[in-house]
Amino acid sequence: MTTTTADGLRRPGGSRRIGTRVKLAAQRFAANPMAVCGLALVVFEVGLALFAPVLPLPSPDDIDTLAMLAGPGGTHWLGTDDLGRDTLSRLLWGARVSLASSTCSVALALLVGVPLGLLSGYLGGMFDEVVMRILDSVMALPPLVLALTIAAVLGPGIVNGTLAIAIVAVPTFTRLIRGQVLSIKHDDYVAAARSIGATRRAIIFRHVLPNAINPVIVQAALGVGFAIITESSLSFIGLGAQPPTPSWGSMVQVGFQYLELAPLLALAPAAAIFVAVLGFNLLGEGLRDLLDPNARLR
Amino acid sequence: MNDAAPVLEVVDLATHLFLRGGVVRAVDGVSLSVASGETLGIVGESGCGKSMLALSILRLVPSPPARIVGGEVRFGGRNLLELSDAAMREIRGRDISMIFQEPMTSLNPVVTIGRQLAETIELHQKLSRRAAVDRTVEMLKLVRIPDSERRIDDYPHQMSGGMRQRVMIAMALSCNPKVILADEPTTALDVTIQAQLLDLMAELQAKFGTAMLLITHDMGLIAENADRVMVMYAGRKVEEAPVAELFAQPLHPYTQGLLGSVPRVDEGGAVERRRLPEIPGNVPSLANLPSGCAFAPRCARAVAQCRERAPPLELKRQGHSAACWRVESGVNR
Amino acid sequence: MLRYALARVLATIPVVVLTSIIVFALMRMLPGDPITVLIGQAHVDVGEQQLVQMRKDLGLDQPVPIQYLHWIKRAVSGDFGRSVQSRQPVWDVLRPRILPTVQIGLTAWLLALVVGIPIGIATATSQNTWKDWAGSVGALIGAAMPYFLVGGLLIYFVALKWRLLPASGFVSPFVDFGASVRTTILPALTLALGLAAVITRQTRASFIDVMQRAFIKTARAKGLTEQRVVSRHAFKNAMLPVVTILGIQLATVFSGAVITETIFAVPGIGRLLVDSILSRDYPVVQAAVLFISLMVVAANLAVDILYGLLDPRIREA
Numbered sequence: 001m002t003t004t005t006a007d008g009l010r011r012p013g014g015s016r017r018i019g020t021r022v023k024l025a026a027q028r029f030a031a032n033p034m035a036v037c038g039l040a041l042v043v044f045e046v047g048l049a050l051f052a053p054v055l056p057l058p059s060p061d062d063i064d065t066l067a068m069l070a071g072p073g074g075t076h077w078l079g080t081d082d083l084g085r086d087t088l089s090r091l092l093w094g095a096r097v098s099l100a101s102s103t104c105s106v107a108l109a110l111l112v113g114v115p116l117g118l119l120s121g122y123l124g125g126m127f128d129e130v131v132m133r134i135l136d137s138v139m140a141l142p143p144l145v146l147a148l149t150i151a152a153v154l155g156p157g158i159v160n161g162t163l164a165i166a167i168v169a170v171p172t173f174t175r176l177i178r179g180q181v182l183s184i185k186h187d188d189y190v191a192a193a194r195s196i197g198a199t200r201r202a203i204i205f206r207h208v209l210p211n212a213i214n215p216v217i218v219q220a221a222l223g224v225g226f227a228i229i230t231e232s233s234l235s236f237i238g239l240g241a242q243p244p245t246p247s248w249g250s251m252v253q254v255g256f257q258y259l260e261l262a263p264l265l266a267l268a269p270a271a272a273i274f275v276a277v278l279g280f281n282l283l284g285e286g287l288r289d290l291l292d293p294n295a296r297l298r
Numbered sequence: 299m300n301d302a303a304p305v306l307e308v309v310d311l312a313t314h315l316f317l318r319g320g321v322v323r324a325v326d327g328v329s330l331s332v333a334s335g336e337t338l339g340i341v342g343e344s345g346c347g348k349s350m351l352a353l354s355i356l357r358l359v360p361s362p363p364a365r366i367v368g369g370e371v372r373f374g375g376r377n378l379l380e381l382s383d384a385a386m387r388e389i390r391g392r393d394i395s396m397i398f399q400e401p402m403t404s405l406n407p408v409v410t411i412g413r414q415l416a417e418t419i420e421l422h423q424k425l426s427r428r429a430a431v432d433r434t435v436e437m438l439k440l441v442r443i444p445d446s447e448r449r450i451d452d453y454p455h456q457m458s459g460g461m462r463q464r465v466m467i468a469m470a471l472s473c474n475p476k477v478i479l480a481d482e483p484t485t486a487l488d489v490t491i492q493a494q495l496l497d498l499m500a501e502l503q504a505k506f507g508t509a510m511l512l513i514t515h516d517m518g519l520i521a522e523n524a525d526r527v528m529v530m531y532a533g534r535k536v537e538e539a540p541v542a543e544l545f546a547q548p549l550h551p552y553t554q555g556l557l558g559s560v561p562r563v564d565e566g567g568a569v570e571r572r573r574l575p576e577i578p579g580n581v582p583s584l585a586n587l588p589s590g591c592a593f594a595p596r597c598a599r600a601v602a603q604c605r606e607r608a609p610p611l612e613l614k615r616q617g618h619s620a621a622c623w624r625v626e627s628g629v630n631r
Numbered sequence: 632m633l634r635y636a637l638a639r640v641l642a643t644i645p646v647v648v649l650t651s652i653i654v655f656a657l658m659r660m661l662p663g664d665p666i667t668v669l670i671g672q673a674h675v676d677v678g679e680q681q682l683v684q685m686r687k688d689l690g691l692d693q694p695v696p697i698q699y700l701h702w703i704k705r706a707v708s709g710d711f712g713r714s715v716q717s718r719q720p721v722w723d724v725l726r727p728r729i730l731p732t733v734q735i736g737l738t739a740w741l742l743a744l745v746v747g748i749p750i751g752i753a754t755a756t757s758q759n760t761w762k763d764w765a766g767s768v769g770a771l772i773g774a775a776m777p778y779f780l781v782g783g784l785l786i787y788f789v790a791l792k793w794r795l796l797p798a799s800g801f802v803s804p805f806v807d808f809g810a811s812v813r814t815t816i817l818p819a820l821t822l823a824l825g826l827a828a829v830i831t832r833q834t835r836a837s838f839i840d841v842m843q844r845a846f847i848k849t850a851r852a853k854g855l856t857e858q859r860v861v862s863r864h865a866f867k868n869a870m871l872p873v874v875t876i877l878g879i880q881l882a883t884v885f886s887g888a889v890i891t892e893t894i895f896a897v898p899g900i901g902r903l904l905v906d907s908i909l910s911r912d913y914p915v916v917q918a919a920v921l922f923i924s925l926m927v928v929a930a931n932l933a934v935d936i937l938y939g940l941l942d943p944r945i946r947e948a
Contacts, residue, residue: 107661137649140924140931144886147902149920152908153660153721229777233890236779237905252779258896259783260791278775285771358851371729390854398852405843408867408942417863418853453943 028290035286038221041279049095057089070264079264082254087265090246091272097247098276101162102227106220108166113173114216120174121181122204128178135171143168147230151239158247161240165230169223176219180212187211203279214291221284225277232273248273304331306355306394306477313347313354320585322553324350324364328531331494332477335503337510339524339541341517341556345581347533348513352479355511356396357386358631373477392422395470399482401462401524405454411465412450415472422473437468438592443499460491467495471502477509487513496523517556529553532582532592535611539618549620552577593622599624632939635946639935645930650924651706655699658917676832693819711918714908725903727813729922731801732892732899734811736884743826743880748873750827758839766831773828776892778903782821786894789817799896822887826880833873841869841881871942878934882927 029035048055058075064084072079080088120131129282147164154160184190185208193203234240235249243250248269255266314324326348332338341346353359356367357378374393378386390396394535406414414441415437416430425505431450435499438446441464454462463483470478482497484492500523503510512524520527521541528538529550537550548554555577579596583587591608594600603623611621672946693701711721754766792796796817804811841847842865850864851857888901896902900919907915939945 095680104715126843133645133649136646137653140646140650140882140928141653141920142882142886142927143925144889145920145923148889148904148908149657149916152916153657177842214722228847232779234778237893239907256779256783263783263787266779270777270783273777274775274780276776278772281771356852358848375804387854392854396852398845398849404849406850406864406868407944408871409864417855421854445673455944466849469849501656602692 011154020082023291029286030288032131032289034282035290037283038279038282038286040285041275045276045279046099047101049094052092052096055092058086060085060090060093061244062086066230069258071262072264078201078268079262081251081262081265082258087251087268090251091248091268094246094248094251094269095240095276097158097245098228098231098273101158101165101231101241102224105162105165105227105231106223108163109169109223110216110220113167113170114177116170116288117174117177118181118204118209121178122185122200122208131174132178134275135174139171143226144230144233147234148237148239151234156239156242158241158245161231161234164234165227168230169227172223173216173219177212177216180215181208183218184208215288218284218288218291221280221287225280225284228273228276228280232269270274300323303333305334305373306511307370307372308332308351308355309370309372311354311371312352313350313359313364314367315363315584316365317363317585322584323533323587324390324584326587327356327369328530328533328535329369330528330535330538332509332511333475334509335507336526337500337503337524339520339527340511340513340530341515341520341527342530343581345584347584348530348532349481351530352396352481352511352513353612355479356390356394358390358396364485378501390424391418391475392473393475394477394479395473395475396479396481397426397466397470397483400486401459401466402486404466405452405462410451410453411457411462412452415450415469418472433472437472438465440471440502441465441468443468449575459487460495463487463491463495465496467499467502471506471508474506475508477511478503479511479513481513482515483512484519485516492519496524499523529556534592534608534621535618536593536622537609537618539615543618545616547615547618549614549618549625550593550622551599551624553620571591597623632838632946635939636936639932639939643932647928650928651703651921652699654917654921654924655702657920658793658913659695664704672854676881694804705920706918714907714912714915716907716912716915721914724915725900725918726923728900728903730803731897732885732888732901734804735801735815735818735822735891735899736881736888736896737870738815739826739887740824740884742819742823743830743937744758744877746823747830748828748834748870751831751873752838752861752866752869755835755838755842767835770828770831770835773824774832776824778821778825778887778894781824782817782891782894785817785821801895801897801899814897818891821882821891821894825887826883829876830873834869835875837872838865842864844868867941871938874934876948877937878931881930881934885923885927 029039062085066084068080068082068084070076070080070084076086076088078091080086081090116131120128139148147161147168148166150167151161154163159160190203190207193207198207231240232247232249232252233248236253237249238253240249241247251269252266252273255262255264255269259266308328310327310329312323312327312427313325315324328347328351330338330340340351342348350359350364355371355378357366359366366379369379373389376388377395381389405411411433412434415434416427418485419425419430420427423433430522434450435446438449441451443461443464449457454465466483478499483499484495487495496519499510502508512520514520520547524541526538526540527544529536529544529551529552536547537544537553539549544553545557548557555575558575577596580597582592588595588605589608590605591597592601594604597604602623608622609621611619612627613619614625614627655781709722711725714721720847750766752769752795754763786798789795796813798817801814802810833900842861847860847864850860855863885901888899889905890901891897892899892902893905900923904916904923905917907913908921
């Protein structure tokens with residue numbers, strides 16, 4: 001059984017009990033301002049999104065024809081949209097959609113990309129060649145363009161949008177873990193495991209994966225940020241979440257039509273996207289400092 | 299022993315590292331002098347401060363954590379520690395040069411070696427491009443790199459480690475410096491290459507009268523190439539003597555330990571089969587030096603006085619000094 | 632060097648081929664009968680016989696790989712079929728859109744370089760001072776800002792409130808140079824912010840890394856001024872990782888173009904892609920996606936060659 005110690009070194013054998021290791025990791029995490037800020041932002045957003053239904057806000061679907069495009073004030077802290085619906089409320093409900101969609105995209109991409117990368121890196125040979133060539137070509141398309149096209153193929157709707165983003169995200173995770181596997185598979189403990197007759201499956205999952213996983217965790221956090229931006233871009237264009245589902249992207253799109261009259265309508269969801277992405281980026285960068293001491297990007 | 303006036307004299311140099319955990323006294327009041335054409339060996343374990351000493355002489359210590367806090371470096375009638383940055387830069391590379399340990403990484407990988415060599419020449423000697431190129435070729439011939447006219451367009455990765463170090467030597471000598479600081483110049487290289495390079499350096503030294511500070515942890519190298527030797531421990535000098543004298547009669551217990559742990563081939567050519575003696579214990583943390591003699595915790599001959607006060611460096615024999623309470627002048631107890 | 636450049640060009644060929652296959656495959660997966668896809672809803676009332684005939688004419692009765700080869704053959708000679716919307720040849724629809732996208736994209740990219748690299752160097756050389764902190768925080772924020780926010784703020788304040796620059800549209804430089812510049816600035820700035828943030832962070836990291844290396848000590852020991860050490864020795868080495876990400880940056884520019892062109896109503900390829908997807912004008916979609924990917928591949932090739940120019944070690948391998 002291999003473990004990764006708190007300072008990122010790879011060692012065979014579990015060196016300390018799980019409890020103390022987690023405590024150490026938590027201490028290091030707390031000492032890193034970026035990670036803490038990121039986590040705080042993420043918890044804040046997720047909390048707001050989760051509790052949106054129970055907060056004392058008007059329903060996001062309530063049309064109030066008497067208060068269209070109102071500015072902030074009174075019951076509408078951030079004003080209303082072109083149908084008189086409360087912006088703040090739609091913002092929070094839209095958060096549910098965006099966050100759920102993004103985390104699902106990343107989860108799906110991990111589910112497909114990690115095993116693919118593990119196998120490709122470990123088995124090598126023809127399989128690896130073919131996979132890499134295909135990934136190279138998929139990556140030749142800029143991410144949003146690819147997501148758009150896939151969403152067009154699949155059809156509009158939030159589920160299809162989530163799927164499209166997941167497909168776009170798979171190559172990044174695959175390449176990342178494949179790179180890790182390539183450098184790990186020559187380590188001595190892998191050779192030792194092989195020499196005692198461990199099955200390939202055991203080696204891959206018990207020795208290689210735990211040591212390769214760190215940069216993937218970092219990338220997963222950053223990937224959620226990417227998914228949020230891409231999802232809102234899809235909704236902005238009209239694919240992705242469809243009305244009446246509130247979504248940040250479609251709110252922005254409507255907002256831009258009334259930018260001069262009611263700037264908050266476009267800027268509030270845009271700012272929400274910003275804060276969400278910032279939170280996950282900070283978290284990802286903070287995790288990177290913690291888990292991947294070789295990557296010096298600070 | 300050379301009675302000529304020293305070309306470089308260091309008096310009580312102190313360089314400290316200011317770290318979060320405390321202050322590390324990397325160089326703790328070290329003095330030395332070296333005369334023209336002479337080679338002074340500086341020997342000691344990793345972490346004893348010998349590299350810091352060399353960097354301090356050229357004022358190249360990495361300045362956020364480290365700082366030169368005291369002493370004088372007398373060269374050419376001036377104290378180098380008081381010079382302006384511009385004046386110091388003139389001295390670097392022209393009057394005092396340095397050769398570093400890692401030939402694999404000490405040269406810029408994306409610039410040809412010819413340009414890197416010519417850069418020093420152009421900077422200090424104000425020659426035209428053409429003249430600098432000619433001198434570069436000349437220097438490469440001097441360090442015996444074959445085919446030098448073509449080699450000047452090579453990149454470092456196209457040369458072996460030994461050749462790269464020759465280029466470093468050429469760079470160091472290109473402006474005819476009075477002193478060369480050689481910091482473990484051959485540690486990263488094969489033993490056979492080591493010998494070649496040191497012979498080359500000795501030859502060039504003799505030719506140009508350059509003084510050399512040869513820093514190493516390898517006693518064998520010292521024996522072959524130094525005129526005088528100083529031994530450093532925990533940032534201080536603990537012994538100094540002409541090389542033959544040091545090997546014949548080491549006075550300081552640390553030096554004795556170092557020499558004792560060199561594997562020997564005795565008269566018959568057979569290798570001794572006994573276990574190599576080692577100096578017990580570890581080098582003390584330089585942030586947490588014990589009061590008294592820094593070596594006392596590991597010394598078999600330490601007494602109470604050793605742990606109370608640090609012994610001063612005193613002349614114990616002619617030309618031979620040591621910092622130890624247990625060594626009396628003239629007689630070794 | 633030439634050999635290396637040639638090798639790189641040859642290496643892109645399989646990538647181009649695979650990309651075209653992927654684009655083609657994606658198009659074939661679009662919902663609906665390809666014939667309606669290609670001809671459009673307007674002809675839904677065409678008779679069965681005529682449909683069969685059209686199918687033959689368009690080669691849709693051939694096996695898919697053959698269709699692909701036909702498509703490639705026609706594409707190479709510039710024939711991408713006809714737009715369903717406008718009945719014009721697709722190439723005629725595509726061509727005038729290239730200039731705005733390229734102009735804004737290149738401007739954004741250059742802006743990002745010109746701003747990002749000096750800031751990156753400045754923060755790297757003054758580590759742990761307020762300058763460093765400000766630069767790093769700025770970069771983190773800039774990287775997280777979506778185009779909607781930057782574009783929205785710029786349009787609201789610069790265009791609508793202060794009326795300094797137009798909020799939308801694009802004018803060709805051949806028609807009116809001044810107006811062209813004015814319509815390019817805001818979209819280019821919007822794109823450039825995110826790019827500059829990434830470039831700043833990478834430059835900073837790269838510089839800090841290079842300044843620790845042994846050959847920097849050697850350069851200082853030779854008596855060079857700190858400025859020369861940075862510009863002659865550190866710079867080239869530090870730029871290597873930055874050049875690597877420039878290729879990715881160019882792909883990002885095209886992604887971003889989709890959004891910025893929509894926000895600023897610029898008639899470029901990005902907006903063409905969006906419009907044609909929404910109006911199901913699939914021949915145009917196919918051509919636009921192919922064109923964009925070819926531009927990305929070409930940009931990456933240029934970056935690879937630039938890297939070879941900078942790093943002699945790559946040329947050997």
